[in-house]
Amino acid sequence: MNSFTLTQATAADEAVRDLTSHDGAAYLGGGTNLVDLMKYNLERPTHLTSLGLLPLTDITSLPDGGLRLGALATNADTAWHPEVEKRYPLLSQTILAGATPQLRNAATNGGNLNQRTRCYYFYDLATPCNKREPGTGCSALTGPNRVCGVLGTSESCIATQPSDMCVALAALEAVVRVQGPDGERTIKFDDYHRLPGDHPEKDNTLKPGELVTAIDLPEEGYADHFTYLKLRDRSSYAFALVSVAVGLKMNGNTIEKARFALGGVAHKPWRDQEAEKMLEGQTASPDLFRQVAAKVFAEAKGYGEGSLHNSFKIELGKRAIVRALKQSTEMSQVVNPNVFLNSNP
Amino acid sequence: MSLQFIQEPLDKTAPRVVPAQSVTLNVNGQDRTIQIAPWTSLLDALREYLDLTGTKKGCDHGQCGACTVLVDGKRINSCLALATVYQGKKIQTIEGLGTEDNLSPLQQAFVDHDAFQCGYCTPGQICSAQGLINEGRCKTEDEVREHMSGNLCRCGAYTNILSAVMEVLHDGEAVVDNGVLITVPVASTKASSVE
Amino acid sequence: MSQTIATPPTVRLDSDVIGKPINRTDGPAKVSGAAKYAAEFGVTGPLWYGYIVNSPVAKGKITKIHADEVLAIPGVQQVFSHENVPSFAWFDRSYKDDVAPGGSPFRPLHEPEIMFSLQPVALVVADTFELARYAASVLRIEYEVEKHNTDLESVIDEAYDAPKGKTGFMPPPKPKGDMDKAYQEAPHKIAGEYIHHAQHQNPMEMFATTVDWLGDGKKMKIYDKTQGAPNVQQYLMKIFSLSSDEARVISKFTGGGFGSGLRPQYQVFLAVMAALELEHSVRVVMTRTQMFSFGHRPHTLQKLRIASDDLGHIQALEHKALAETSQFENATETVVNWTGILYNSPNTNFDYQLSKIDVFTPLDMRAPGAATGNFASESAIDELSYKAGKDPLDFRLLNYTYSDPTENKPFTSKRLDDCYHEGAARFGWDQRNPEPRSMRDEKGMLVGWGVAAGCWDASMQKAAAKAVLSADGHLTVSSATNDQGAGTYVIMTQMAAQTLGLPMQQVTFSLGDTNMPAAPVQGGSWTANSVGAAVKDACQEVGKKLLKLAQKMDDSPLAGVDFEDAQFVDGHIRANEDITRSVAIADILAASGEDKIEADGKAGPNPINQLKYSMHSHNAVFVEVKVDEDLGTIHVTRVVNAVAAGRIMNPKTARSQVLGGTVWGLSMAMMEETYLNNELGRYMNHNYAEYHIPVNADIHKIDVIFVEEEDDIASPIGVKGVGEIGMLGVTAAIANAVYHATGKRVRELPLTSDKLL
Numbered sequence A: 001m002n003s004f005t006l007t008q009a010t011a012a013d014e015a016v017r018d019l020t021s022h023d024g025a026a027y028l029g030g031g032t033n034l035v036d037l038m039k040y041n042l043e044r045p046t047h048l049t050s051l052g053l054l055p056l057t058d059i060t061s062l063p064d065g066g067l068r069l070g071a072l073a074t075n076a077d078t079a080w081h082p083e084v085e086k087r088y089p090l091l092s093q094t095i096l097a098g099a100t101p102q103l104r105n106a107a108t109n110g111g112n113l114n115q116r117t118r119c120y121y122f123y124d125l126a127t128p129c130n131k132r133e134p135g136t137g138c139s140a141l142t143g144p145n146r147v148c149g150v151l152g153t154s155e156s157c158i159a160t161q162p163s164d165m166c167v168a169l170a171a172l173e174a175v176v177r178v179q180g181p182d183g184e185r186t187i188k189f190d191d192y193h194r195l196p197g198d199h200p201e202k203d204n205t206l207k208p209g210e211l212v213t214a215i216d217l218p219e220e221g222y223a224d225h226f227t228y229l230k231l232r233d234r235s236s237y238a239f240a241l242v243s244v245a246v247g248l249k250m251n252g253n254t255i256e257k258a259r260f261a262l263g264g265v266a267h268k269p270w271r272d273q274e275a276e277k278m279l280e281g282q283t284a285s286p287d288l289f290r291q292v293a294a295k296v297f298a299e300a301k302g303y304g305e306g307s308l309h310n311s312f313k314i315e316l317g318k319r320a321i322v323r324a325l326k327q328s329t330e331m332s333q334v335v336n337p338n339v340f341l342n343s344n345p
Numbered sequence B: 001m002s003l004q005f006i007q008e009p010l011d012k013t014a015p016r017v018v019p020a021q022s023v024t025l026n027v028n029g030q031d032r033t034i035q036i037a038p039w040t041s042l043l044d045a046l047r048e049y050l051d052l053t054g055t056k057k058g059c060d061h062g063q064c065g066a067c068t069v070l071v072d073g074k075r076i077n078s079c080l081a082l083a084t085v086y087q088g089k090k091i092q093t094i095e096g097l098g099t100e101d102n103l104s105p106l107q108q109a110f111v112d113h114d115a116f117q118c119g120y121c122t123p124g125q126i127c128s129a130q131g132l133i134n135e136g137r138c139k140t141e142d143e144v145r146e147h148m149s150g151n152l153c154r155c156g157a158y159t160n161i162l163s164a165v166m167e168v169l170h171d172g173e174a175v176v177d178n179g180v181l182i183t184v185p186v187a188s189t190k191a192s193s194v195e
Numbered sequence C: 001m002s003q004t005i006a007t008p009p010t011v012r013l014d015s016d017v018i019g020k021p022i023n024r025t026d027g028p029a030k031v032s033g034a035a036k037y038a039a040e041f042g043v044t045g046p047l048w049y050g051y052i053v054n055s056p057v058a059k060g061k062i063t064k065i066h067a068d069e070v071l072a073i074p075g076v077q078q079v080f081s082h083e084n085v086p087s088f089a090w091f092d093r094s095y096k097d098d099v100a101p102g103g104s105p106f107r108p109l110h111e112p113e114i115m116f117s118l119q120p121v122a123l124v125v126a127d128t129f130e131l132a133r134y135a136a137s138v139l140r141i142e143y144e145v146e147k148h149n150t151d152l153e154s155v156i157d158e159a160y161d162a163p164k165g166k167t168g169f170m171p172p173p174k175p176k177g178d179m180d181k182a183y184q185e186a187p188h189k190i191a192g193e194y195i196h197h198a199q200h201q202n203p204m205e206m207f208a209t210t211v212d213w214l215g216d217g218k219k220m221k222i223y224d225k226t227q228g229a230p231n232v233q234q235y236l237m238k239i240f241s242l243s244s245d246e247a248r249v250i251s252k253f254t255g256g257g258f259g260s261g262l263r264p265q266y267q268v269f270l271a272v273m274a275a276l277e278l279e280h281s282v283r284v285v286m287t288r289t290q291m292f293s294f295g296h297r298p299h300t301l302q303k304l305r306i307a308s309d310d311l312g313h314i315q316a317l318e319h320k321a322l323a324e325t326s327q328f329e330n331a332t333e334t335v336v337n338w339t340g341i342l343y344n345s346p347n348t349n350f351d352y353q354l355s356k357i358d359v360f361t362p363l364d365m366r367a368p369g370a371a372t373g374n375f376a377s378e379s380a381i382d383e384l385s386y387k388a389g390k391d392p393l394d395f396r397l398l399n400y401t402y403s404d405p406t407e408n409k410p411f412t413s414k415r416l417d418d419c420y421h422e423g424a425a426r427f428g429w430d431q432r433n434p435e436p437r438s439m440r441d442e443k444g445m446l447v448g449w450g451v452a453a454g455c456w457d458a459s460m461q462k463a464a465a466k467a468v469l470s471a472d473g474h475l476t477v478s479s480a481t482n483d484q485g486a487g488t489y490v491i492m493t494q495m496a497a498q499t500l501g502l503p504m505q506q507v508t509f510s511l512g513d514t515n516m517p518a519a520p521v522q523g524g525s526w527t528a529n530s531v532g533a534a535v536k537d538a539c540q541e542v543g544k545k546l547l548k549l550a551q552k553m554d555d556s557p558l559a560g561v562d563f564e565d566a567q568f569v570d571g572h573i574r575a576n577e578d579i580t581r582s583v584a585i586a587d588i589l590a591a592s593g594e595d596k597i598e599a600d601g602k603a604g605p606n607p608i609n610q611l612k613y614s615m616h617s618h619n620a621v622f623v624e625v626k627v628d629e630d631l632g633t634i635h636v637t638r639v640v641n642a643v644a645a646g647r648i649m650n651p652k653t654a655r656s657q658v659l660g661g662t663v664w665g666l667s668m669a670m671m672e673e674t675y676l677n678n679e680l681g682r683y684m685n686h687n688y689a690e691y692h693i694p695v696n697a698d699i700h701k702i703d704v705i706f707v708e709e710e711d712d713i714a715s716p717i718g719v720k721g722v723g724e725i726g727m728l729g730v731t732a733a734i735a736n737a738v739y740h741a742t743g744k745r746v747r748e749l750p751l752t753s754d755k756l757l
Helices: A012-020 A034-039 A075-079 A082-087 A089-096 A101-106 A109-113 A165-171 A273-279 A286-296 A312-330 B042-049 B105-112 B122-135 B141-147 B158-169 C027-032 C067-071 C129-137 C152-158 C179-185 C229-240 C266-278 C337-342 C370-387 C392-398 C416-427 C488-500 C527-552 C585-592 C607-612 C651-670 C730-742
Strands: A005-008 A025-028 A047-050 A059-061 A067-070 A175-180 A183-188 A211-217 A226-231 A242-251 A254-263 B003-006 B021-027 B030-036 B068-071 B074-077 B090-092 B181-184 C047-054 C060-065 C076-080 C120-126 C141-145 C188-196 C208-213 C220-224 C247-250 C281-285 C300-308 C314-325 C347-356 C446-457 C463-470 C475-479 C507-511 C566-569 C572-575 C582-584 C596-603 C616-628 C633-644 C701-707
Touching: A012 A025, A012 A047, A012 A175, A012 A211, A025 A034, A059 A082, A067 A082, A075 A082, A075 A089, A075 A101, A075 A109, A082 A089, A089 A165, A089 A226, A089 A242, A101 B074, A101 B122, A109 A165, A109 A211, A165 A242, A165 A254, A226 A312, A242 A312, A254 A273, A254 A312, A273 A286, A286 A312, B021 B042, B030 B042, B042 C129, B068 B122, B074 B122, B105 B122, B105 B158, B105 C027, B122 B141, B122 B158, B122 C027, B141 B158, B158 C651, B181 C416, B181 C651, C047 C129, C047 C266, C060 C120, C067 C076, C076 C129, C076 C266, C120 C129, C120 C266, C152 C300, C152 C314, C152 C347, C179 C300, C179 C314, C179 C347, C188 C370, C208 C266, C220 C229, C220 C266, C229 C247, C229 C266, C266 C281, C300 C370, C314 C337, C314 C370, C337 C347, C337 C370, C337 C446, C370 C392, C370 C446, C370 C651, C370 C730, C392 C416, C392 C446, C416 C446, C416 C616, C416 C633, C416 C701, C446 C730, C463 C488, C463 C527, C475 C488, C475 C527, C488 C507, C488 C527, C527 C566, C527 C572, C527 C585, C527 C596, C572 C585, C582 C585, C616 C730, C633 C651, C633 C730, C651 C701, C651 C730
Parallel strands: A005 A047, A025 A047, B021 B090, B181 C701, C047 C281, C220 C247, C314 C347, C475 C507, C633 C701
Antiparallel strands: A059 A067, A067 A211, A175 A183, A175 A211, A226 A242, A242 A254, B003 C141, B021 B030, B068 B074, B068 B090, C047 C120, C060 C141, C076 C120, C188 C300, C208 C220, C208 C281, C300 C314, C446 C616, C463 C475, C463 C596, C566 C572, C572 C582, C616 C633
């Protein structure tokens, strides 16, 4: 970790001013990712603008029926907020499927959006990594890459976005509110994270100095038919190999509206709007789900065989989609085969 | 032909060190002032500056939970917290929960259930369990298992940790289906002969 | 002189403590944060911090170290590297610790050559931890890179027979009969290749050393994380030419070891070297990444062929293993022998070889060798049982051996059969449908039930202890042994209390200081046996002195009573024949006028018994798994682990050892693998986030059964040790249960979901 100065801002505009007036500055939220990265010398900010005192911790209803999540509300407070639990159980359960109680108590909603990949090579200064150091190459293309992606990858990067929460936010079609040197703007969730292309060093579409101030959820929360299915290497406290967040509106056995997104497979929460359309207006059936899953992974590319390489995620991902859709149509609770949360085996 | 591996300088600027400043932390009910720079984690502040070594460093990266402390009653990983931004908050460590001669109910339950072996993850487990109880969200075995999963125990004391937490969570009324111990007494067993 | 009053006999005495489930005496210190681990001791003066820098390349040579840039930072005290570390001891033997394998031990910062990725190459010492960490991050080092090879499978052709040289290593048993012919002719046979990859011990406490520089010549108190303070002391004395007084090594609490602390690790060398060079107190703590920079359970490839006759009797048994080692040492484990100890076969063949790759030397990891061989052999035995049309448990009982076929010796005791029966009864094995894929739960999940057996050494090492009974009646017993979580503190207190008939609270056992009588490293499940016997001996010697003093008292009721005919119960010495002939120990002390009574004790293996007998602990493990076949997820929902390991000193702590062993077996089965990138020659998941070990949510019901054995041949105190045995059987039983659930036989660990898709 390098040495740095630190300012505790008390308002968003003050924070933006503070950050932009320092070279090499970064925003500090809960610190659960940034401090980690700094200890590994992956981030070396010379100044931190601490956001801990900003009044952005509220969760409030919006006039249009939606819900605004303050960027500085912790993941735990968000997951356990009565309105979130009642109206957006998919989001609540998804947040609880990620990290640990300790991390969720410190991690903020804004920070969750901006957490960086867990790719082994990004995390190890001794190895080439285009995301960390553009132009050095991608060690993951041929090396162990179990943690890496199979959709939307490029020859310069196959890293994945590691968040669980973001997968639900993608399915819920959230909107990110940001404030920067040029004022405020909103970003549709699908546009917030980006694919690696030739610039894997950029995780998202934030402009320099921009600060996430809130995440707006639209009115529809799919509280009756939803699932977050997370498959991982142990029952808890592990990043997803593949995860699926599903929200459905059902009329009997007919799917009226379908939204879903995948985690663990791409540089961003992966949505396929054509695949969603394949579901809408149709009768729920295993065959339909299999067709949808096949569509999602039609263009997938695996990087090597065996347990250390990620080609298995294509088949696993398809099966996860089928299972998550099936669960969503049949029940309105999260059933995670990795956590017997509601059953005694 | 031999290849070279040359480490480039990590920073564009010349090395510089931000000076230490006075930071006051409220730990276990007491205000303690130390001289640290912003780069000192809450964990290092406790261990290296305040001699509160009950809080453990197991990974220093939020991957094990050994450093768990309570801040305003909520459990966090102190290794990922910068001490300076925790001024004004109430920090509680294992030393603040009870002492060797006056154990808290959770600490006593951990001893009674042998919910540890090497003891290194233990303060973090106990602070985490206290946080779990404070949260008031978990009741069942499966919920406690899941919500105690932020604390690794390499010795594998998990079943006993569950028993200890359930006991305190349910005021000794919990029935935990967690495995039993059976002892089959010695039968007359003589050295067997070679066939 | 007060009149001594005989204590009436009671059913339960305070001092009748062996075999009782007594809480750990060190428990309150551990749960309150008062227990001090190596990095937590204060020093007499100011403390400087060392931060280790490791190599980014796997093979090559350091060509330049830009130390000047770092030394210019105020507060940085020194940058140590091969460029400025003086030559210490010359010969390899000076760097050999008690448990070093054959070869040339690694010498930190000795030369510019790089032999493995993450090799320590420099130590930066600064005023604060944060400054040392920062300075280490800006230290630029240039390397000339050579081609490395870390791929074991590419050097199979270069395998050589594992040489002797390491304490405890048993070469493979000699072949019997005609393996090839018997295998060919047998009606039922299987052949399989089994693989597991490198695994790292990863105790929770990272390796750390605090050197308290005492300023009197070279005197130091060296607080070290280790499984054996005396081993570390010997190592340091030889390398740095120190006296035992100068290099006092202290290790009061060890935050887990699992083998990683058997050998002195490089942070202790670096911390002591820096303290000597700077004449200053220094603390060096490894990072979690650095915990992947030294020993590990070696990547091992195994081949088994087993065949049986029509009745299911094993006729041919072959077990071969090839393991990795470093370029500089021959790390050896006993891998294949166990198979021959568990099952008799007229025709056998065993083989164990090593190949060298560019990694650090492998290092014993819980149940070293046995865990490796056991997974393969118990998977193979299981597979053969299906081929032979037998229930896997019946098949094992059918091939049960009452003597050790590898050495043709009787066992001192073996109640594995009772482990099978008791375990099966508890588990409900008789409800098992033998057909694979035949059982499902109410949710439709595939259910599988598997069984496997395990075997470990009941061994003993030389150990010593000292007992001091002070005038106030408090007994203090000490030995430089270790407690990495095994329960040494409490069971030795029990042993001392029981031997002298004192209540537990009147006894203190202390350990982990080289000023105490020597003890072996804590490993191999030998501590309870070896140190326990030494503690008993020391206390008995005190007891003999007490008896003599009692007999000097006026009108002593114990006059003429031999030590063998006396009992020490409830604070009294009594005559066996007439327990009303009794003297209180407090009165003896008062009458003697001595301020303390002390005695040394020692214990060691009995070489005659070792020649005559085979000494082992055994276990039988029953496992239930539930498998979600679509998604490949496996849950271990139930385990019964039945253990026969002699006498159980403390069922509470012994159970914890078996619970922990069970979790380790599950971890090996389902999670543990250090990902090696052969292109980079580097382990890539070198952290707790990506190197997975179980969390609480992974662990469900575990029943532990102790089938007690009386065995005064394996041990003078009847103890065989439980540190390793609990892990055995578990991994194979899980793999066997997965087969029963799914019909898929997975021979490569870990059993990640992708392997079932």
